[in-house]
Amino acid sequence: MTSAGPFGPLQFQLVLLRRMADHHPELVDDARRELGASLAEMREANRRWQAMARSPRARSALARYRSVLGEPVLTFRRTVGDLECDALLWNVPLWPDLRFEVMTAPGGAVWNEWLVRAPGAAGPGLRAAEDLRPWSCTVDEVARAFPPARPLQGSAPTRTGLAFTLPGGTACVAEFTWGLLQRWSVQTG
Known part of the structure:
Protein backbone atom coordinates (compact mmCIF):
# COMPACT_ATOMS: atom_id res chain seq x y z
CA MET A 1 0.00 0.00 0.00
CA THR A 2 1.43 3.38 -0.95
CA SER A 3 0.25 6.80 0.07
CA ALA A 4 -0.55 7.47 -3.61
CA GLY A 5 -3.02 4.57 -3.80
CA PRO A 6 -6.72 4.89 -3.09
CA PHE A 7 -7.92 4.96 0.49
CA GLY A 8 -10.90 2.63 0.77
CA PRO A 9 -12.64 0.14 3.05
CA LEU A 10 -9.51 -1.99 3.62
CA GLN A 11 -7.49 1.00 4.78
CA PHE A 12 -10.39 2.19 6.93
CA GLN A 13 -10.52 -1.18 8.70
CA LEU A 14 -6.80 -0.80 9.39
CA VAL A 15 -7.54 2.59 10.99
CA LEU A 16 -10.12 0.93 13.27
CA LEU A 17 -7.59 -1.75 14.19
CA ARG A 18 -4.82 0.77 14.89
CA ARG A 19 -6.80 2.29 17.77
CA MET A 20 -7.66 -1.15 19.13
CA ALA A 21 -3.99 -2.19 19.18
CA ASP A 22 -3.51 -0.24 22.42
CA HIS A 23 -5.67 -2.80 24.21
CA HIS A 24 -5.32 -6.06 22.30
CA PRO A 25 -2.29 -6.16 20.00
CA GLU A 26 -2.66 -9.94 19.59
CA LEU A 27 -6.24 -9.65 18.28
CA VAL A 28 -5.20 -6.78 16.03
CA ASP A 29 -2.27 -8.77 14.63
CA ASP A 30 -4.58 -11.68 13.80
CA ALA A 31 -7.15 -9.37 12.16
CA ARG A 32 -4.46 -7.47 10.25
CA ARG A 33 -3.09 -10.75 8.86
CA GLU A 34 -6.64 -11.80 7.93
CA LEU A 35 -6.85 -8.59 5.90
CA GLY A 36 -3.48 -9.35 4.30
CA ALA A 37 -1.89 -6.15 5.60
CA SER A 38 1.45 -5.52 7.26
CA LEU A 39 2.08 -3.51 10.40
CA ALA A 40 3.63 -0.80 8.23
CA GLU A 41 0.49 -0.68 6.07
CA MET A 42 -1.68 -0.31 9.18
CA ARG A 43 0.47 2.59 10.39
CA GLU A 44 0.40 4.22 6.96
CA ALA A 45 -3.39 3.91 6.75
CA ASN A 46 -3.71 5.57 10.15
CA ARG A 47 -1.28 8.34 9.15
CA ARG A 48 -3.27 9.03 5.99
CA TRP A 49 -6.60 9.01 7.87
CA GLN A 50 -5.26 11.50 10.41
CA ALA A 51 -3.92 13.70 7.63
CA MET A 52 -7.31 13.66 5.87
CA ALA A 53 -9.12 14.55 9.10
CA ARG A 54 -6.73 17.35 10.09
CA SER A 55 -6.06 18.92 6.71
CA PRO A 56 -6.97 22.61 6.40
CA ARG A 57 -8.88 21.57 3.27
CA ALA A 58 -10.52 18.60 5.00
CA ALA A 122 -27.97 -12.09 16.48
CA GLY A 123 -25.92 -10.44 19.18
CA PRO A 124 -24.06 -12.28 21.91
CA GLY A 125 -25.92 -13.72 24.87
CA LEU A 126 -24.75 -11.38 27.60
CA ARG A 127 -25.88 -12.73 30.97
CA ALA A 128 -22.80 -12.79 33.21
CA ALA A 129 -19.31 -11.35 33.58
CA GLU A 130 -17.70 -14.23 31.67
CA ASP A 131 -19.74 -13.28 28.58
CA LEU A 132 -17.91 -9.95 28.33
CA ARG A 133 -14.99 -10.87 26.10
CA PRO A 134 -12.94 -8.41 24.04
CA TRP A 135 -14.49 -7.64 20.65
CA SER A 136 -17.59 -9.70 21.46
CA CYS A 137 -20.13 -6.91 21.93
CA THR A 138 -20.97 -3.26 21.38
CA VAL A 139 -21.73 -0.39 23.76
CA ASP A 140 -25.46 -0.67 23.17
CA GLU A 141 -25.49 -4.44 23.80
CA VAL A 142 -23.72 -4.11 27.16
CA ALA A 143 -25.97 -1.23 28.20
CA ARG A 144 -29.13 -3.22 27.41
CA ALA A 145 -27.85 -6.43 29.03
CA PHE A 146 -26.62 -4.92 32.30
CA PRO A 147 -28.79 -2.03 33.49
CA PRO A 148 -28.52 0.44 34.94
CA ALA A 149 -25.88 1.72 32.56
CA ARG A 150 -24.60 5.21 31.91
CA PRO A 151 -22.15 6.52 29.32
CA LEU A 152 -18.77 7.82 30.42
CA GLN A 153 -16.26 9.92 28.59
CA GLY A 154 -13.64 7.79 26.89
CA SER A 155 -9.90 8.20 27.25
CA ALA A 156 -9.47 9.16 23.56
CA PRO A 157 -11.71 10.47 20.75
CA THR A 158 -12.59 7.00 19.42
CA ARG A 159 -13.14 5.51 22.87
CA THR A 160 -16.30 5.32 24.92
CA GLY A 161 -16.74 4.38 28.55
CA LEU A 162 -19.78 2.74 30.10
CA ALA A 163 -20.68 2.23 33.74
CA PHE A 164 -22.95 -0.80 34.16
CA THR A 165 -24.15 -3.26 36.78
CA LEU A 166 -23.65 -7.02 36.69
CA PRO A 167 -26.34 -9.34 38.05
CA GLY A 168 -26.02 -9.31 41.82
CA GLY A 169 -25.30 -5.57 41.88
CA THR A 170 -21.56 -5.41 41.08
CA ALA A 171 -20.75 -1.99 39.59
CA CYS A 172 -18.40 -2.15 36.60
CA VAL A 173 -16.79 0.10 34.01
CA ALA A 174 -16.09 -0.91 30.42
CA GLU A 175 -13.99 0.71 27.72
CA PHE A 176 -14.88 0.48 24.04
CA THR A 177 -12.89 1.52 20.98
CA TRP A 178 -14.98 2.48 17.96
CA GLY A 179 -17.94 1.01 19.91
CA LEU A 180 -16.43 -2.48 20.33
CA LEU A 181 -15.68 -3.84 23.83
CA GLN A 182 -11.99 -3.79 24.69
CA ARG A 183 -11.92 -4.33 28.46
CA TRP A 184 -13.94 -3.97 31.62
CA SER A 185 -13.30 -3.99 35.35
CA VAL A 186 -15.11 -3.88 38.65
CA GLN A 187 -15.58 -0.28 39.70
CA THR A 188 -13.65 0.67 42.79
CA GLY A 189 -14.36 3.52 45.16
Missing part, protein backbone atom coordinates in the same frame (compact mmCIF):
# COMPACT_ATOMS: atom_id res chain seq x y z
CA ARG A 59 -13.89 17.45 3.81
CA SER A 60 -16.67 17.24 6.34
CA ALA A 61 -16.56 14.05 8.42
CA LEU A 62 -19.61 12.66 6.60
CA ALA A 63 -18.12 13.44 3.17
CA ARG A 64 -14.89 11.73 4.25
CA TYR A 65 -16.75 8.55 5.28
CA ARG A 66 -18.70 8.52 2.02
CA SER A 67 -15.54 8.99 -0.06
CA VAL A 68 -13.73 6.18 1.76
CA LEU A 69 -16.59 3.71 2.32
CA GLY A 70 -18.91 4.53 -0.57
CA GLU A 71 -22.66 4.84 -0.19
CA PRO A 72 -24.07 3.43 3.05
CA VAL A 73 -25.85 0.08 2.89
CA LEU A 74 -28.64 1.48 5.05
CA THR A 75 -29.80 4.95 6.07
CA PHE A 76 -32.65 5.67 8.47
CA ARG A 77 -33.98 8.29 10.89
CA ARG A 78 -33.49 7.82 14.62
CA THR A 79 -34.74 9.89 17.54
CA VAL A 80 -32.35 10.34 20.45
CA GLY A 81 -34.03 12.32 23.21
CA ASP A 82 -35.45 15.40 21.47
CA LEU A 83 -33.06 15.18 18.54
CA GLU A 84 -33.98 13.53 15.27
CA CYS A 85 -30.88 12.28 13.45
CA ASP A 86 -29.84 10.23 10.48
CA ALA A 87 -28.04 6.92 11.00
CA LEU A 88 -25.88 5.71 8.12
CA LEU A 89 -24.53 2.14 8.16
CA TRP A 90 -21.66 0.59 6.19
CA ASN A 91 -20.48 -3.02 5.97
CA VAL A 92 -17.20 -3.85 7.68
CA PRO A 93 -15.92 -7.12 6.14
CA LEU A 94 -13.62 -7.85 9.07
CA TRP A 95 -16.68 -8.02 11.35
CA PRO A 96 -19.52 -9.34 9.15
CA ASP A 97 -22.13 -9.13 11.95
CA LEU A 98 -21.32 -5.49 12.65
CA ARG A 99 -21.83 -2.25 10.74
CA PHE A 100 -19.98 1.03 11.00
CA GLU A 101 -22.59 3.59 12.03
CA VAL A 102 -22.34 7.33 11.60
CA MET A 103 -24.99 9.46 13.32
CA THR A 104 -25.61 12.92 11.94
CA ALA A 105 -27.52 15.80 13.48
CA PRO A 106 -29.81 17.99 11.40
CA GLY A 107 -27.58 19.80 8.93
CA GLY A 108 -25.26 16.80 8.50
CA ALA A 109 -22.77 17.29 11.35
CA VAL A 110 -21.39 13.93 12.55
CA TRP A 111 -21.84 13.50 16.28
CA ASN A 112 -21.22 9.78 16.73
CA GLU A 113 -19.29 7.12 14.79
CA TRP A 114 -18.82 3.53 15.90
CA LEU A 115 -19.47 -0.15 15.31
CA VAL A 116 -22.97 -1.50 15.97
CA ARG A 117 -24.62 -4.89 15.49
CA ALA A 118 -26.00 -5.31 11.96
CA PRO A 119 -29.79 -5.15 11.74
CA GLY A 120 -31.14 -8.69 12.03
CA ALA A 121 -27.83 -10.18 13.22
Whole structure:
Protein backbone atom coordinates (compact mmCIF):
# COMPACT_ATOMS: atom_id res chain seq x y z
CA MET A 1 0.00 0.00 0.00
CA THR A 2 1.43 3.38 -0.95
CA SER A 3 0.25 6.80 0.07
CA ALA A 4 -0.55 7.47 -3.61
CA GLY A 5 -3.02 4.57 -3.80
CA PRO A 6 -6.72 4.89 -3.09
CA PHE A 7 -7.92 4.96 0.49
CA GLY A 8 -10.90 2.63 0.77
CA PRO A 9 -12.64 0.14 3.05
CA LEU A 10 -9.51 -1.99 3.62
CA GLN A 11 -7.49 1.00 4.78
CA PHE A 12 -10.39 2.19 6.93
CA GLN A 13 -10.52 -1.18 8.70
CA LEU A 14 -6.80 -0.80 9.39
CA VAL A 15 -7.54 2.59 10.99
CA LEU A 16 -10.12 0.93 13.27
CA LEU A 17 -7.59 -1.75 14.19
CA ARG A 18 -4.82 0.77 14.89
CA ARG A 19 -6.80 2.29 17.77
CA MET A 20 -7.66 -1.15 19.13
CA ALA A 21 -3.99 -2.19 19.18
CA ASP A 22 -3.51 -0.24 22.42
CA HIS A 23 -5.67 -2.80 24.21
CA HIS A 24 -5.32 -6.06 22.30
CA PRO A 25 -2.29 -6.16 20.00
CA GLU A 26 -2.66 -9.94 19.59
CA LEU A 27 -6.24 -9.65 18.28
CA VAL A 28 -5.20 -6.78 16.03
CA ASP A 29 -2.27 -8.77 14.63
CA ASP A 30 -4.58 -11.68 13.80
CA ALA A 31 -7.15 -9.37 12.16
CA ARG A 32 -4.46 -7.47 10.25
CA ARG A 33 -3.09 -10.75 8.86
CA GLU A 34 -6.64 -11.80 7.93
CA LEU A 35 -6.85 -8.59 5.90
CA GLY A 36 -3.48 -9.35 4.30
CA ALA A 37 -1.89 -6.15 5.60
CA SER A 38 1.45 -5.52 7.26
CA LEU A 39 2.08 -3.51 10.40
CA ALA A 40 3.63 -0.80 8.23
CA GLU A 41 0.49 -0.68 6.07
CA MET A 42 -1.68 -0.31 9.18
CA ARG A 43 0.47 2.59 10.39
CA GLU A 44 0.40 4.22 6.96
CA ALA A 45 -3.39 3.91 6.75
CA ASN A 46 -3.71 5.57 10.15
CA ARG A 47 -1.28 8.34 9.15
CA ARG A 48 -3.27 9.03 5.99
CA TRP A 49 -6.60 9.01 7.87
CA GLN A 50 -5.26 11.50 10.41
CA ALA A 51 -3.92 13.70 7.63
CA MET A 52 -7.31 13.66 5.87
CA ALA A 53 -9.12 14.55 9.10
CA ARG A 54 -6.73 17.35 10.09
CA SER A 55 -6.06 18.92 6.71
CA PRO A 56 -6.97 22.61 6.40
CA ARG A 57 -8.88 21.57 3.27
CA ALA A 58 -10.52 18.60 5.00
CA ARG A 59 -13.89 17.45 3.81
CA SER A 60 -16.67 17.24 6.34
CA ALA A 61 -16.56 14.05 8.42
CA LEU A 62 -19.61 12.66 6.60
CA ALA A 63 -18.12 13.44 3.17
CA ARG A 64 -14.89 11.73 4.25
CA TYR A 65 -16.75 8.55 5.28
CA ARG A 66 -18.70 8.52 2.02
CA SER A 67 -15.54 8.99 -0.06
CA VAL A 68 -13.73 6.18 1.76
CA LEU A 69 -16.59 3.71 2.32
CA GLY A 70 -18.91 4.53 -0.57
CA GLU A 71 -22.66 4.84 -0.19
CA PRO A 72 -24.07 3.43 3.05
CA VAL A 73 -25.85 0.08 2.89
CA LEU A 74 -28.64 1.48 5.05
CA THR A 75 -29.80 4.95 6.07
CA PHE A 76 -32.65 5.67 8.47
CA ARG A 77 -33.98 8.29 10.89
CA ARG A 78 -33.49 7.82 14.62
CA THR A 79 -34.74 9.89 17.54
CA VAL A 80 -32.35 10.34 20.45
CA GLY A 81 -34.03 12.32 23.21
CA ASP A 82 -35.45 15.40 21.47
CA LEU A 83 -33.06 15.18 18.54
CA GLU A 84 -33.98 13.53 15.27
CA CYS A 85 -30.88 12.28 13.45
CA ASP A 86 -29.84 10.23 10.48
CA ALA A 87 -28.04 6.92 11.00
CA LEU A 88 -25.88 5.71 8.12
CA LEU A 89 -24.53 2.14 8.16
CA TRP A 90 -21.66 0.59 6.19
CA ASN A 91 -20.48 -3.02 5.97
CA VAL A 92 -17.20 -3.85 7.68
CA PRO A 93 -15.92 -7.12 6.14
CA LEU A 94 -13.62 -7.85 9.07
CA TRP A 95 -16.68 -8.02 11.35
CA PRO A 96 -19.52 -9.34 9.15
CA ASP A 97 -22.13 -9.13 11.95
CA LEU A 98 -21.32 -5.49 12.65
CA ARG A 99 -21.83 -2.25 10.74
CA PHE A 100 -19.98 1.03 11.00
CA GLU A 101 -22.59 3.59 12.03
CA VAL A 102 -22.34 7.33 11.60
CA MET A 103 -24.99 9.46 13.32
CA THR A 104 -25.61 12.92 11.94
CA ALA A 105 -27.52 15.80 13.48
CA PRO A 106 -29.81 17.99 11.40
CA GLY A 107 -27.58 19.80 8.93
CA GLY A 108 -25.26 16.80 8.50
CA ALA A 109 -22.77 17.29 11.35
CA VAL A 110 -21.39 13.93 12.55
CA TRP A 111 -21.84 13.50 16.28
CA ASN A 112 -21.22 9.78 16.73
CA GLU A 113 -19.29 7.12 14.79
CA TRP A 114 -18.82 3.53 15.90
CA LEU A 115 -19.47 -0.15 15.31
CA VAL A 116 -22.97 -1.50 15.97
CA ARG A 117 -24.62 -4.89 15.49
CA ALA A 118 -26.00 -5.31 11.96
CA PRO A 119 -29.79 -5.15 11.74
CA GLY A 120 -31.14 -8.69 12.03
CA ALA A 121 -27.83 -10.18 13.22
CA ALA A 122 -27.97 -12.09 16.48
CA GLY A 123 -25.92 -10.44 19.18
CA PRO A 124 -24.06 -12.28 21.91
CA GLY A 125 -25.92 -13.72 24.87
CA LEU A 126 -24.75 -11.38 27.60
CA ARG A 127 -25.88 -12.73 30.97
CA ALA A 128 -22.80 -12.79 33.21
CA ALA A 129 -19.31 -11.35 33.58
CA GLU A 130 -17.70 -14.23 31.67
CA ASP A 131 -19.74 -13.28 28.58
CA LEU A 132 -17.91 -9.95 28.33
CA ARG A 133 -14.99 -10.87 26.10
CA PRO A 134 -12.94 -8.41 24.04
CA TRP A 135 -14.49 -7.64 20.65
CA SER A 136 -17.59 -9.70 21.46
CA CYS A 137 -20.13 -6.91 21.93
CA THR A 138 -20.97 -3.26 21.38
CA VAL A 139 -21.73 -0.39 23.76
CA ASP A 140 -25.46 -0.67 23.17
CA GLU A 141 -25.49 -4.44 23.80
CA VAL A 142 -23.72 -4.11 27.16
CA ALA A 143 -25.97 -1.23 28.20
CA ARG A 144 -29.13 -3.22 27.41
CA ALA A 145 -27.85 -6.43 29.03
CA PHE A 146 -26.62 -4.92 32.30
CA PRO A 147 -28.79 -2.03 33.49
CA PRO A 148 -28.52 0.44 34.94
CA ALA A 149 -25.88 1.72 32.56
CA ARG A 150 -24.60 5.21 31.91
CA PRO A 151 -22.15 6.52 29.32
CA LEU A 152 -18.77 7.82 30.42
CA GLN A 153 -16.26 9.92 28.59
CA GLY A 154 -13.64 7.79 26.89
CA SER A 155 -9.90 8.20 27.25
CA ALA A 156 -9.47 9.16 23.56
CA PRO A 157 -11.71 10.47 20.75
CA THR A 158 -12.59 7.00 19.42
CA ARG A 159 -13.14 5.51 22.87
CA THR A 160 -16.30 5.32 24.92
CA GLY A 161 -16.74 4.38 28.55
CA LEU A 162 -19.78 2.74 30.10
CA ALA A 163 -20.68 2.23 33.74
CA PHE A 164 -22.95 -0.80 34.16
CA THR A 165 -24.15 -3.26 36.78
CA LEU A 166 -23.65 -7.02 36.69
CA PRO A 167 -26.34 -9.34 38.05
CA GLY A 168 -26.02 -9.31 41.82
CA GLY A 169 -25.30 -5.57 41.88
CA THR A 170 -21.56 -5.41 41.08
CA ALA A 171 -20.75 -1.99 39.59
CA CYS A 172 -18.40 -2.15 36.60
CA VAL A 173 -16.79 0.10 34.01
CA ALA A 174 -16.09 -0.91 30.42
CA GLU A 175 -13.99 0.71 27.72
CA PHE A 176 -14.88 0.48 24.04
CA THR A 177 -12.89 1.52 20.98
CA TRP A 178 -14.98 2.48 17.96
CA GLY A 179 -17.94 1.01 19.91
CA LEU A 180 -16.43 -2.48 20.33
CA LEU A 181 -15.68 -3.84 23.83
CA GLN A 182 -11.99 -3.79 24.69
CA ARG A 183 -11.92 -4.33 28.46
CA TRP A 184 -13.94 -3.97 31.62
CA SER A 185 -13.30 -3.99 35.35
CA VAL A 186 -15.11 -3.88 38.65
CA GLN A 187 -15.58 -0.28 39.70
CA THR A 188 -13.65 0.67 42.79
CA GLY A 189 -14.36 3.52 45.16
